[in-house]
Amino acid sequence: MAMKKAPQPDLLALVLDPIDHVSITQHVRAAEDGAVVTFDGCVRNHSQGRGTLYLDYEAYETMALAKIREIAEQLHEKFPIHLVAIVHRLGRLQIGETSVYIAVSSEHRPAAFEACRYAIDTLKRTVPIWKKEYFEDGAVWADGEMPPAPPETRAANPAS
Amino acid sequence: MAMKKAPQPDLLALVLDPIDHVSITQHVRAAEDGAVVTFDGCVRNHSQGRGTLYLDYEAYETMALAKIREIAEQLHEKFPIHLVAIVHRLGRLQIGETSVYIAVSSEHRPAAFEACRYAIDTLKRTVPIWKKEYFEDGAVWADGEMPPAPPETRAANPAS
């Protein structure tokens, strides 16, 4: 059997504690890199004209982590990047706290920018995480995006 | 005379000391923001196949700061962003140190991404800063980009 290639030391995680931007950014940043681009998704104090109190995030954790790993793999395939970190927080988040933090390092800046943008755009469409927004006058599950589903086949074909 | 509009509290600076990513990022990040995108330009340990020892950055300081302010103004005109920080370091930089750091906050992520990218791309073309790269076997002024110059007019027309 072939030796497995050593995994890229990307940092891919779901966490409950506040996100530490500094250590995550340091994780991807090396002497060979000329660029590090980061995206910090924060809890806004308002949503569609209503004042937000806080958010609750929940995830289908095993699948969410698998989908985040898929995104990291895609980044390495599509862009000449060095390392990527994608960390999403779950549980109750207060205004101003970071819900998701993405850091990408690369030799030249276009790859880091494009990969970071691709990562958050794909995460928002494909990673099974949901947020419930709490306002002074109620709470709603945020409108979300429909992940791409595989095409339907004919109704299950009973084997004989 | 009309009152001057209060200046946006953008953070625009040339500095000699190491760049503090955390305080700069905090500067642009507010409760109304949903996204913060940052670009960290770092000194690579190599350039065009040669091992780099360190870099010296110098600037036409008054003009560089004026051009950086122009970039910030353009960002506010072109993108629905909240705040921007653009900090460039001058003097001697070691491998891994940050030469330029840009942070942009916005309500939604596309503006922060696009503005941050626009800022570094424009800075690299228009801000009078130069770097000299020191290698084990010599030093060179880095190949740079020609800033856009105003079109020439006819030779100066002596007034009578």
Added chain:
Amino acid sequence: MARCSLAGYNSLVTLPMQTARVKVLFFGRLKEIVGRAEDSVELPDGAPIEFLFSRYGAAHPELTPFRASLVASRNQEFAAWSTPLHSGDEVAFLPPVSGG
């Protein structure tokens, strides 16, 4: 291995209907409607995900309007509603995602 049809098994076949035990997960609004995050159910082996959802729809009619906006998964992969289920599968009905 004999499989039943969805309408029931063929009574001419003497083998008993194969059943499958699958784990079902609910998230977000669906979890609130069904009143639980996790379930374990028995269904005819090979029955599609759609069949499983219909069952929950029968028990919780409030679910039905969500059907068009849901995506299904089987074993942590997005799956067509026609995907057949077997014992040990983990199924989830995923509302539009809103992470990030």
Added chain:
Amino acid sequence: MARCSLAGYNSLVTLPMQTARVKVLFFGRLKEIVGRAEDSVELPDGAPIEFLFSRYGAAHPELTPFRASLVASRNQEFAAWSTPLHSGDEVAFLPPVSGG
């Protein structure tokens, strides 16, 4: 106000040639060639930036090959080489920039 032509002033005009004192800045490679970062020079009032550069080119022939890759500035703004200079102006010859 009388202005001289670049070739010298018209001797029929009895007013002395107006001169302008401008500050000149050098950066990067140019600073190394000229051997100084800053200079203060007198030149005919209204002479274009090009005229000033030619003067330095005469004194430092190594400068001339750089001309095509330089951009000029006047008072911290990019300026055409034909821009006329007046007293108090600050001029710089900017090599291709390589910040970031």
